[in-house]
Amino acid sequence: MSRPAARTRTIAGVALLVAAEVTWAALPLGGSAAFPSLVLACAVLAAMMSVARLADTAAADGEQSRPGGYDWPWSSAWLWLTALPGRLPWAEVLAVAVLVLEALHPARPWHTVVLIFLLFWFLLAYHLAESDAGRVVLGPQLPLLLAGGGLAVLCAAAAALPGTGAGAGWLAVLSGVAAVVAAGLALPV
Amino acid sequence: MQSQPVLLTAGPRHELPVTWQLSGHARRLVSVAVAGLLIAVITRRPEFVGLAAPALLLLLPGRGRQPDHLGIEIATPAGQVTEGSQAAVGVRISGQGAGQVRLRLHPGNWISLAGESPGEDGWFNFRFVPGRWGARQLGTLEVVIFDRWRLAACRVLTSLPPVICYPEPARLGSLVVLSKLPARLGEHTSRRPGEGVEFAGVREFVPGDRQRRINWPATTRRGTLQLNTFTAERAQTTVILMDISVDVGAAGRSSADLAVRAAAGTAAAYLAARDRVGLISYGKHLRWIAPAAGRRQAERISYLIAAGAGPPYPLEMLGSLAGDILPPGALVIVFSPLLTLRLIESLRALRERGFAAVVVDVLTAQPGTGHGRYRATADLARRIWRMEQEAIRFSLREIGIPVVHWDGQSALDEPLAPFTRRQVVSR
Numbered sequence: 001m002s003r004p005a006a007r008t009r010t011i012a013g014v015a016l017l018v019a020a021e022v023t024w025a026a027l028p029l030g031g032s033a034a035f036p037s038l039v040l041a042c043a044v045l046a047a048m049m050s051v052a053r054l055a056d057t058a059a060a061d062g063e064q065s066r067p068g069g070y071d072w073p074w075s076s077a078w079l080w081l082t083a084l085p086g087r088l089p090w091a092e093v094l095a096v097a098v099l100v101l102e103a104l105h106p107a108r109p110w111h112t113v114v115l116i117f118l119l120f121w122f123l124l125a126y127h128l129a130e131s132d133a134g135r136v137v138l139g140p141q142l143p144l145l146l147a148g149g150g151l152a153v154l155c156a157a158a159a160a161l162p163g164t165g166a167g168a169g170w171l172a173v174l175s176g177v178a179a180v181v182a183a184g185l186a187l188p189v
Numbered sequence: 190m191q192s193q194p195v196l197l198t199a200g201p202r203h204e205l206p207v208t209w210q211l212s213g214h215a216r217r218l219v220s221v222a223v224a225g226l227l228i229a230v231i232t233r234r235p236e237f238v239g240l241a242a243p244a245l246l247l248l249l250p251g252r253g254r255q256p257d258h259l260g261i262e263i264a265t266p267a268g269q270v271t272e273g274s275q276a277a278v279g280v281r282i283s284g285q286g287a288g289q290v291r292l293r294l295h296p297g298n299w300i301s302l303a304g305e306s307p308g309e310d311g312w313f314n315f316r317f318v319p320g321r322w323g324a325r326q327l328g329t330l331e332v333v334i335f336d337r338w339r340l341a342a343c344r345v346l347t348s349l350p351p352v353i354c355y356p357e358p359a360r361l362g363s364l365v366v367l368s369k370l371p372a373r374l375g376e377h378t379s380r381r382p383g384e385g386v387e388f389a390g391v392r393e394f395v396p397g398d399r400q401r402r403i404n405w406p407a408t409t410r411r412g413t414l415q416l417n418t419f420t421a422e423r424a425q426t427t428v429i430l431m432d433i434s435v436d437v438g439a440a441g442r443s444s445a446d447l448a449v450r451a452a453a454g455t456a457a458a459y460l461a462a463r464d465r466v467g468l469i470s471y472g473k474h475l476r477w478i479a480p481a482a483g484r485r486q487a488e489r490i491s492y493l494i495a496a497g498a499g500p501p502y503p504l505e506m507l508g509s510l511a512g513d514i515l516p517p518g519a520l521v522i523v524f525s526p527l528l529t530l531r532l533i534e535s536l537r538a539l540r541e542r543g544f545a546a547v548v549v550d551v552l553t554a555q556p557g558t559g560h561g562r563y564r565a566t567a568d569l570a571r572r573i574w575r576m577e578q579e580a581i582r583f584s585l586r587e588i589g590i591p592v593v594h595w596d597g598q599s600a601l602d603e604p605l606a607p608f609t610r611r612q613v614v615s616r
Binding site: 089091092095096099100103107109112113116119120123126127130131132133137140141144145147148149151152153154155156158159160 | 213214216217218220221224225228231232234235236237238239240242243244246247249250289291335337338339
């Protein structure tokens, strides 16, 4: 398969994943409260923009034409404004919006775990499409991904334990401590 | 397009400092992890901590030490780059350690990328096709290096060196030759008798003549010894005047484009015939190369045409150039859109000095039509402009400077055909 065709296929896959995770996080759609609707709108907008950026559209690249041949005093501001949508981190906005959507629903641990898997699948596919790399680059990260997936399932199991027993609390605290330690190791990159 | 092997000349290695930052992938992982932790704390739901865990685990390996300098070598085309033909530029990155390199060429607006391919010894080649002659920057090279885990990245932008692109020479097979040629051995048949191979006539044998040239049939008929005579073969001095003072028309087919292509083709054709060829570039300044023959002269002329290098002189000097630049008896071939009145006056002055000149009109554009209520005025202006142009050409023809038009598509032989079939009479 040629390189453009493979890239198109990857982008199409990312678009499907985006649609799936937004739908999964939004369902069930209940009520007409303003905040969930706003978050859903943000998620949809961010989904479209992140896929558009991958497709290398003009909006994503910030390649806007000037308003005219002459450099008017407001032309730089206009250029900055029109280039802004291409500069925003739409993928991050999408991930956060999807998580907020999920958090707005009542607790449903196994539903959240599926969303987490969808979200990471999206992040990795987005990374591959963005860097034009093959799946081979994910090979060394596979053990970490499996370990992370295990931790996610562990956390969901802790949350799914009935009641607010000491076991669930301890598991949550352990997961939190592990995550914070990992953050401390990772952030000085 | 079939890729051709292209010779490249490697430049020196440059050390560039690099600054490593979180890659987009790492930034997204951090965002997800922070968002998951915050939501877990705010909503007291541990399943969101499970979201942060894989993200932070994936971030763990990216703590290795990265190189703080990068070596870049750029190889430019070894031979001449001609417009419309494929060329390549090579790039080799070193000092990146285990990092993965991604190269991207942002080409200048005068070239189009034709492909990219890895070469030997770590070189990476970008093939391109230059669309227009001149000395210009190739573009900007973007180097992005990811660490092994693609969690940190550095980005370096560096300008590629300028490349001289030579114009595609116009085709010219037959040459305009003057009736009087200077006494210099060459390949053009002269009217004077000499030692050439072109038969000129028969005359009576005189002592001292070579016996092998005796024409025995004529001797038998006339009863006295008759001798074959041959014409002399002489070289011509041709001076090409290239007018690039104005550039009108669409890019790629503008008057300057046609003038330089015609000048390049004409110089090559005359130099191939072992003539002495000089070039006068009439642009913002006057630049010239005195007539000479040989391969080195061809390189000098090509360089002046493409790069415009050379000491500048005022344009007024054209009418009074010295004999070493415009030798007496030289043929002057002018490629011009005839839009500069000062040049036309200089041509008249050259004609008054006795130079035989041929003007090839390279104007392919015309003023546009008007719109709306200004249409009538624009049409009138266009008619006046056309009449002025006709008057200029008529005045040149009247003083003995023929003007022919070249469209830039056909071979130069077509417009010059009336002068290549017979010798141009010079004073």
